[in-house]
Amino acid sequence: MQLKPRQLLVVENKDTCLAMPDVDGVVAVIKLGNAVALVSRIAWLERVPVLYWGDIDTYGYSILVQARKKLHDVRSVLMDRGTVESHLDRLVVEGQQTKSIDRSFLTAAELDVYDALLAHDWGLSMRLEQERIEWSGALRVVLSALHQREAGNA
Helix, strand or coil: CCCCCCEEEEECCHHHHHCCCCCCCEEEEECCHHHHHHHHHCHHHCCCCEEEECCECHHHHHHHHHHHHHCCCEEECCCCHHHHHCCHHHCEECCCCCCCCCHHHCCHHHHHHHHHHHCCCCCCCEEECHHHCCHHHHHHHHHHHHHHHHHHHC
């Protein structure tokens, strides 16, 4: 397969990604988890900007770090404090947290949320799975982020 996408959308939850509409010039990959760096082996994705949407939990940030180590221009979406705090009633327990990530690959805003998760700011070992986020708002944010990146790359 020799595609020429303008952007790559990485979404951790299969059902969330399958609910996304088609977006011209965007290829989506689903549910790679800790294998996210394997995308770097696909030649036609080399140097393609990446929009990453993972769960807001310690493993979501760990996967984001792995993506940034191997992929080009990775930005996160819906992994911020505002998203968590507007969905506090939808948080669930993260069974085990990971604390051994390379923090230098996170932005200040991402690091703020990661540290808040470890400090139990929203409860003991809590997480926000992406499929628990209000869909119409999430879809608006993701599509807007894709279009902003497109406009920025034009």
